[in-house]
Structures are given as structure tokens and as C-alpha cells.
Amino acid sequence: xxxxxxxxxxxxxxxxxxxxxxxxxxxxxxxxxxxxxxxxxxxxxxxxxxxxxxxxxxxxxxxxxxxxxxxxxxxxxxxxxxxxxxxxxxxxxxxxxxxxxxxxxxxxxxxxxxxxxxxxxxxxxxxxxxxxxxxxxxxxxxxxxxxxxxxxxxxxxxxxxxxxxxxxxxxxxxxxxxxxxxxxxxxxxxxxxxxxxxxxxxxxxxxxxxxxxxxxxxxxxxxxxxxxxxxxxxxxxxxxxxxxxxxxxxxxxxxxxxxxxxxxxxxxxxxxxxxxxxxxxxxxxxxxxxxxxxxxxxxxxxxxxxxxxxxxxxxxxxxxxxxx
Ligand code: PMV
Numbered sequence: 001x002x003x004x005x006x007x008x009x010x011x012x013x014x015x016x017x018x019x020x021x022x023x024x025x026x027x028x029x030x031x032x033x034x035x036x037x038x039x040x041x042x043x044x045x046x047x048x049x050x051x052x053x054x055x056x057x058x059x060x061x062x063x064x065x066x067x068x069x070x071x072x073x074x075x076x077x078x079x080x081x082x083x084x085x086x087x088x089x090x091x092x093x094x095x096x097x098x099x100x101x102x103x104x105x106x107x108x109x110x111x112x113x114x115x116x117x118x119x120x121x122x123x124x125x126x127x128x129x130x131x132x133x134x135x136x137x138x139x140x141x142x143x144x145x146x147x148x149x150x151x152x153x154x155x156x157x158x159x160x161x162x163x164x165x166x167x168x169x170x171x172x173x174x175x176x177x178x179x180x181x182x183x184x185x186x187x188x189x190x191x192x193x194x195x196x197x198x199x200x201x202x203x204x205x206x207x208x209x210x211x212x213x214x215x216x217x218x219x220x221x222x223x224x225x226x227x228x229x230x231x232x233x234x235x236x237x238x239x240x241x242x243x244x245x246x247x248x249x250x251x252x253x254x255x256x257x258x259x260x261x262x263x264x265x266x267x268x269x270x271x272x273x274x275x276x277x278x279x280x281x282x283x284x285x286x287x288x289x290x291x292x293x294x295x296x297x298x299x300x301x302x303x304x305x306x307x308x309x310x311x312x313x314x315x316x317x318x319x320x321x322x323x324x
Contacts, residue, residue: 021199112139259308
């Protein structure tokens with residue numbers, strides 16, 4: 001007898017070519033494709049159990065009951081699963097992150113990837129990787145990229161059916177590390193769901209999107225060839241282009257702090273001095289410095305010496321979402 005319960009685990013990911021703006025906000029169909037790597041060592045673990053006695057869905061994150069918008073977003077994914085599986089039971093969803101909230105690591109990617117896998121499995125569905133990526137995408141676009149392993153490309157596709165992420169190389173293909181410099185940034189930021197909806201108010205978004213397939217090609221090739229020089233240039237260009245769109249949207253979004261920009265200058269200096277490293281920033285102030293893993297100790301040490309850097313997390317390339 002099927003137990004209607006399953007536990008899954010997924011890693012967050014860091015985008016090298018960024019997703020910013022949708023062509024369909026409801027379906028989360030992105031305006032451009034994106035490329036990322038999963039972050040080993042950091043994960044969300046989620047247990048979903050469908051129970052006939054529950055009067056409504058329940059969500060518990062790190063031991064705290066969550067209601068309102070957070071619960072609605074989870075129920076939206078559960079509804080898609082219930083519809084496909086032909087079941088009507090409500091579910092209890094228990095989720096834990098092993099990385100601190102507010103550490104500048106987007107938790108929604110890992111969270112919705114783990115939820116998609118755990119809930120579909122609990123409902124008795126055996127979804128393919130592409131189907132799981134599609135389902136995770138409906139909760140958070142970047143979550144589609146936390147389903148496959150290692151280095152991942154999310155194709156914009158022609159519609160809902162082929163708008164999925166696929167692995168372009170396994171974790172051991174290229175031994176990179178992400179050194180996340182956490183800086184002091186207290187003010188509340190605009191979340192990515194609201195941010196995506198503003199992207200097209202920037203006059204720069206059209207140029208950014210029109211040039212995306214060129215950047216994707218360069219980044220994909222740099223990964224396949226393990227060409228750090230070419231990778232570093234396209235990584236920083238793409239991050240800067242996304243932030244240019246953010247800063248020029250209406251209302252404008254300014255995620256950078258002074259310490260963010262100080263790290264950009266330092267990273268470029270270190271690179272000019274022969275240390276392979278490059279920066280990228282998501283919808284926050286913290287800076288992800290990507291480097292070959294054998295340089296991560298040196299990069300971490302240098303980052304910690306910078307004023308304004310509060311902590312540094314180091315993550316290697318991670319594997320796929322999986323049932324535990
Ligand atoms: O998946 P969302 O809606 O949280 O959007 C992620 C947006 C960025 O992190 C800024 C870029 C990306 O591609 O991950």
C-alpha cells in the first residue's frame with residue numbers, strides 16, 4: 001500500500017547567466033535562458049505527506065508554521081500534483097534548510113525543487129527529470145535548475161512543455177567553488193517574484209534579452225572547455241547587465257551596497273594579479289566569487305580581510321535533487 005509520504009533534498013544554485021523577467025508571469029516562462037551550477041553542501045530537505053484527515057495544507061519551515069503567501073505558493077504546487085495524481089488529500093509539508101536564512105543564498109530554488117520531487121513522489125507520480133524541472137519552475141523559476149545535476153542550462157523553450165532545465169555537465173566535470181561573501185545589508189529587499197514583473201519597465205531589458213543567446217553560448221562553451229578566462233568575463237558581464245536592468249526599472253531596484261562594489265574592484269585586481277576568480281550577484285547585496293576549487297582557500301582568506309565582509313561560505317559543484 002502506497003504511504004503518500006516522501007522526503008526529498010535539493011541544493012540551491014548560483015546562476016552564471018541570469019534569469020530576470022518573464023514572458024509569462026503566471027507560468028514563469030522566462031524572457032531568456034539561463035545557466036547555473038548547483039551548490040554542494042547546502043540543501044533544503046522536505047517531507048510531504050498527504051493525509052485524509054487534514055482540513056488544509058500545512059507548511060512548517062525550520063520548525064515554524066508558515067501561513068499566508070508562503071503557504072499559498074506551496075499549495076499552488078500541491079494543487080498541480082493533486083490534479084495530475086487524481087487525489088484530493090491535503091498535505092503536511094515539513095522543510096529544513098541547512099544554511100542560515102538571510103545568508104544571501106536564494107532558498108526558493110532548493111525549496112521548490114525539493115517540494116516538486118517530494119510531493120510528486122508522495123502522490124505516487126513517477127515524473128521524469130524534465131517533468132520535475134517544469135513543476136519546480138511553477139514555484140520559482142530558478143528551482144527548475146536545481147533538479148538536474150552539476151552545471152545546468154534552463155531552456156526558455158517555446159511554451160510550458162519544453163521550458164525545462166537540463167544538465168550540461170556533471171559536478172566532477174570542472175572543480176569550481178562558489179565563495180559567497182556575506183556583507184552587512186539590513187534593509188529589506190524586493191523579492192524576485194516582484195522583481196521579475198518590473199524587468200520590462202527598464203529600457204535596457206530588451207537589449208539584455210536580445211543578446212542572451214550570445215552570452216549563453218559563450219558561457220556554455222567556457223564551461224565545456226573549462227576556459228576560466230572566457231568564463232570570468234561573461235560571468236561578470238551578465239551579472240552587471242542584470243543589475244543595470246534592475247537599477248533602471250520603474251521603480252528602480254538597487255541591490256548593491258558600497259561593500260558589494262568594493263568586492264568587485266578587489267576581485268578584478270586579484271584576477272589581474274593572476275588569481276583566477278570572478279564575481280556574480282543575485283537579487284541581494286552579497287557577492288558570489290567563483291574560482292577553481294584549489295584557489296578557494298586563497299579567495300576566502302582575501303575576502304575575509306576586506307572590511308564589510310561579515311562571513312564567507314564556500315560551496316563546491318552539487319548534484320541533482322534526490323529522494324532521501
Ligand atoms: O527563481 P527566482 O524567481 O527566485 O529568480 C531568481 C533570480 C536571480 O537569482 C536574480 C537570477 C537567477 O537566474 O537565479
